Amino acid sequence: MCRHLAYVGPSVTLASLVLEPVHSLLHQSYAPADMRGGGTINADGFGAGWYPEPGGPAARYRSARPMWSDTAFAAVAATTRSGGVLAAARSATAGMPVVETAAAPFAEGRWLFSHNGVVRGWPGAVAALAAELPVTDLVTLDAPTDSALLWALVRHRLRAGAEPGAALADVVRRVAAAAPGSRLNLLLTDGTGIWATAFDHALAVRTDERSALVASEPLDPDPGWRPVPDRHLLAAAPGTHRCTPLAVPTPDAPTRGASTTQGAR
DSSP, rough: OOEEEEEEOOOOOOEHHHHHSOOOOHHHHHHHHTTTSSSOOSSSOEEEEOSHHHHOOOEEEEESSOOOOOHHHHHHHOOEEEEEEEEEEOOTTTTSSSOOOGGOOOETEEEEEEEEEEEETTGGHHHHHHTTSSSHHHHHHHSSHHHHHHHHHHHHHHHTOOHHHHHHHHHHHHHHHHHHTEEEEEEESSSSEEEESSSSOOOOEOSSSSSSEEEEEEEEETTTTTEEOOTTEEETTTTTTEEEEOOOOOOOOOOOOOOOEEEEE
């Protein structure tokens, strides 16, 4: 599995999110607290994306090295500020390449995306879904990995005008049906809002009047952190977050119920 986070709010340094908190993404790369059997560390690369100009396209830093060994990133993170950030530390699924381009975030324009989990039965289980994509999208995947394909599926829906949460939910529903047992925590931001799914893995959210922060594991002991219920879609922005059940059949419940909305915490 991997670890990831997304932030929107007042401009902050990358280091203040990724490196400095007591249980930062850096700490989670070598001492994660909730991997749920998906490995022990997250040492197969990492990346961070941010917005040099509000409303503009995202910039990225990606590496195939463990986060703790990349001193160049520490220097970049200390001096780079943004009001929108998405970062991830990777634990590669067995058989998938450990290369820079396989590390999240994946990006296009203002969109940044990450996946924490695994697609079971890769690649055969999702071959039919992949076949629905334009050929150019398939031959230009960042890497031959499940996460890169998930991004291509989400991006295809965003390009067609789908609302971000609807794009994530549709991909999760279809992949879960095609590849049962998959873990599909998806994370998406445009620098102003955050959309995510909690699907058989941990996710937490913290919001206040000025900011929203979503992470695989809480970065600190702040009591404002709230767990995202499993198999839910999260939409978060400064001052609010909303959790909506994903309509994915389960053995005990063929459908899910109503949504819940919570204000700033």
